[in-house]
Structure formats: structure tokens, C-alpha cells
Amino acid sequence: MDILASSSHLDLAEILANDPTTFLFMSEHRKVRTSGAIAHITARAEGGVDKDSPLQMAVAEAFQRARELGQKNPIVIGAIPFDVSQPSALTVPEWYEFMPHMAVNTNQSVKLEPLTVSEYRYQPNHSDFKNMISEAVQRLKQGQLEKVVLSRILELDLSQAVDCNAILQNLIVQNPAVYQFRIPLGNNNTLIGASPELLVRKQKNSITTNPLAGTCKRMADPQQDHLNAQRLWQSTKDQHEHRLVIDTLRTQLSPLCDQLDIPAQPELIQTSNLWHLSTRIQATLKEPATNALQIACLLHPTPALCGSPAVTAKQLIDELEPHDRGLFSGIVGWCDSEGNGEWAVTIRCGLVQAKRIRLFAGAGIVADSDPESEWQETGAKLGTMLNAFNIHNGE
Numbered sequence: 001m002d003i004l005a006s007s008s009h010l011d012l013a014e015i016l017a018n019d020p021t022t023f024l025f026m027s028e029h030r031k032v033r034t035s036g037a038i039a040h041i042t043a044r045a046e047g048g049v050d051k052d053s054p055l056q057m058a059v060a061e062a063f064q065r066a067r068e069l070g071q072k073n074p075i076v077i078g079a080i081p082f083d084v085s086q087p088s089a090l091t092v093p094e095w096y097e098f099m100p101h102m103a104v105n106t107n108q109s110v111k112l113e114p115l116t117v118s119e120y121r122y123q124p125n126h127s128d129f130k131n132m133i134s135e136a137v138q139r140l141k142q143g144q145l146e147k148v149v150l151s152r153i154l155e156l157d158l159s160q161a162v163d164c165n166a167i168l169q170n171l172i173v174q175n176p177a178v179y180q181f182r183i184p185l186g187n188n189n190t191l192i193g194a195s196p197e198l199l200v201r202k203q204k205n206s207i208t209t210n211p212l213a214g215t216c217k218r219m220a221d222p223q224q225d226h227l228n229a230q231r232l233w234q235s236t237k238d239q240h241e242h243r244l245v246i247d248t249l250r251t252q253l254s255p256l257c258d259q260l261d262i263p264a265q266p267e268l269i270q271t272s273n274l275w276h277l278s279t280r281i282q283a284t285l286k287e288p289a290t291n292a293l294q295i296a297c298l299l300h301p302t303p304a305l306c307g308s309p310a311v312t313a314k315q316l317i318d319e320l321e322p323h324d325r326g327l328f329s330g331i332v333g334w335c336d337s338e339g340n341g342e343w344a345v346t347i348r349c350g351l352v353q354a355k356r357i358r359l360f361a362g363a364g365i366v367a368d369s370d371p372e373s374e375w376q377e378t379g380a381k382l383g384t385m386l387n388a389f390n391i392h393n394g395e
């Protein structure tokens with residue numbers, strides 16, 4: 001499709017041009033923006049690794065229609081929920097382009113009028129969250145499973161409607177090196193976020209995945225910050241949490257790949273407010289025709305968002321979490337008709353609807369997890385979105 005000819009800076013307001021249908025997915029690899037819809041795809045992602053699954057068939061059909069309307073290489077873009085038995089929220093747009101990286105202004109945040117929060121709702125609240133983690137720790141100690149990821153929701157009511165695009169602009173400025181997205185969901189509902197975690201990128205026969213697991217908070221004091229990072233690196237608990245993710249990915253990817261390059265040790269990476277253990281995995285596909293959405297469906301949800309073993313962890317999440325995750329901890333991204341694409345994990349994000357914001361944060365729990373530390377960790381994760389809103393109390 002068209003590539004922006006000029007290399008002048010665009011503010012988000014110009015990029016989105018007040019078009020409520022615009023999807024945005026931006027990374028250091030590609031920055032995609034869209035307009036309009038040829039098809040909305042709600043087919044469930046269950047079994048989506050297979051070419052003849054309902055999801056892949058629906059996408060192929062919509063691509064065919066887009067080609068008939070003159071598109072050379074249509075794309076599908078949007079979000080898939082954590083629970084793949086729930087409907088997908090995908091669109092084949094009427095128009096899209098890959099923007100030049102330089103086109104997007106990542107320097108200028110938007111000065112927001114101070115927002116007044118009229119209500120904070122925690123689901124579960126502090127004490128119920130700690131009970132939930134203690135219950136999970138019991139099950140982990142009994143050996144029913146090795147890891148489960150448990151989460152909480154923070155819902156805020158504001159005294160005035162927020163400008164969703166201004167919040168996204170702030171997210172981009174505060175988190176320039178991650179995966180930023182804007183997913184319009186209808187009913188004036190928008191999912192926005194800045195995820196640090198790549199589920200899969202596919203370019204021709206080459207794939208990359210970059211799971212994160214093992215987290216601690218950044219500190220204002222550089223020495224304390226460095227110490228925290230070292231503590232995370234040396235933590236057997238966090239290294240164990242991380243290894244479980246890598247082992248699963250190795251098992252899933254090995255049969256598909258000629259070459260699979262997994263570093264022996266994770267590295268430390270930093271976001272604006274957190275340290276993570278991170279492993280960048282590179283592989284070459286045996287069958288280059290396998291598309292990015294198929295691989296995303298194979299890997300999702302990884303033990304970084306669900307647990308290990310996956311089926312037992314999913315059952316425990318259904319039993320213990322009081323909320324439905326919906327699109328949170330699902331995946332978000334795009335795939336073109338040549339099979340290339342990029343999918344990130346839907347974290348560090350929120351659903352915005354006029355005066356109401358719904359935020360999500362989860363943490364990996366293993367047998368030696370401490371409930372209060374997990375509350376603190378999820379609080380720090382919520383900070384990514386709260387900072388973009390310029391809300392500093394409550395967490």
C-alpha cells in the first residue's frame with residue numbers, strides 16, 4: 001500500500017485524523033495505520049494454527065474480498081482474547097499504510113488537565129488478591145502445577161471524559177521502544193496500550209519471539225535501581241518462572257523450525273518503570289508459507305500469561321480470578337496476505353470508554369511467591385497506564 005512520501009513529523013492527532021475506525025500498531029519493525037473495514041472477523045482463534053480453522057478461513061475469505069476491491073496485499077489487524085473460545089476482534093481494513101518511523105512524533109507529550117478520579121474499583125481488592133495468591137501457592141506446593149499467572153483489574157471513574165488519543169500520545173512518549181496500539185472496539189470503546197512483549201514477528205521464513213517473565217520495579221535512585229536489577233537477575237524464583245516459558249516455546253517451535261536459536265541465559269531489559277528477564281528467540285521456519293497469525297495462535301497463551309502446564313493453569317485462573325480477562329492478556333497485532341506480521345501480548349493496556357477506564361495487570365506465581373510482593377508487582381505494572389493518564393495516587 002501507500003507509503004507516506006514526506007518524512008515530516010506527525011502528531012497522533014494527525015495520524016488518527018479523528019477517524020474512529022483507525023487501528024494503530026507500532027513497533028520498531030513496522031508502524032501500521034488503517035482506515036475503514038472490509039470485514040469484521042469475530043471467529044474464535046481456537047485451533048487457529050490450522051489453515052482450515054474457522055479463523056483462518058474467515059481471514060482468507062476477507063482477503064479475497066479485499067483483493068476483488070483492488071488491494072494487492074490486504075492485512076488483518078486487531079485483538080484476540082486471552083480465552084480463545086471467546087470471539088476475536090479483528091478487522092480487514094479498507095485502507096492501510098506502513099508509516100515511516102520518522103513520521104511519528106515520539107517526543108512531545110500532551111499536557112493533560114489534571115483528572116479527578118471519582119471512584120477506584122479493585123477487582124479483586126487487596127486482601128482478596130492476597131488470598132487468591134495464597135490459594136494458588138497451596139496448589140503449586142501440592143505439585144498440581146508449576147506456574148500460574150494471576151491478575152487483577154483496576155477500574156477508574158473519572159469526573160470528565162478522557163481524550164483517548166492524548167493518552168496514547170503520552171504512552172508513546174513515555175514508552176518509545178515497545179509495541180503501542182490503538183484498537184477501536186465499537187460503542188466508543190477503545191483498547192490502548194504499550195506492551196513490552198513480542199509474541200511473534202514473521203518476515204518471510206524468519207520468526208522472532210521475545211518472552212518476558214520475572215519482573216521488579218525500577219527505582220528513582222540509580223544505585224538502588226541497579227541493585228534491584230541485580231537482585232532480579234540472581235533470583236532463583238524469577239529465573240525458574242522465566243525458564244518455564246522458554247521450555248514451552250522450545251517444545252512448540254522445534255517441530256516447525258530448521259534452526260532455533262535460544263540464548264542459554266535471559267538478559268535484563270528495562271521499560272520506563274520495570275525490569276524484566278527477557279529472552280530473544282530467533283528461528284527459521286521449515287514451511288515459510290505458515291502465516292504470522294497461525295504461529296501466534298500456536299504460541300498463545302504462553303506460560304508468561306497463563307502458566308504451566310497450560311490446561312491446569314487455565315482451569316485455576318477460571319476458578320480463582322473473579323473477573324473475565326476479555327482481551328487483556330490476549331494478543332494484538334497484524335498479519336498480511338503474504339503471511340508476514342507482528343503480534344504482541346496485550347498487557348500494559350487499558351479499555352477506555354468516555355469517563356471509564358479499565359486497567360489490567362498480572363504476575364507469574366510459583367510455589368515460593370509472596371502475596372504482598374505480587375500485589376506490589378501488579379501495582380507497578382498498572383503504573384505504565386496510570387502515568388500516561390497522569391494519575392499518581394491510588395496505586
Ligand SMILES: C=C(O[C@@H]1C=C(C(=O)O)C=C[C@H]1O)C(=O)O
Nearest residue numbers: 213214215304347361362363364
Ligand atoms: C501479565 C503481565 O505481565 C507478564 C508477566 C510477567 C511476570 O510475571 O514477571 C512479566 C511480563 C509479562 O509476561 C502484565 O503486565 O499484566
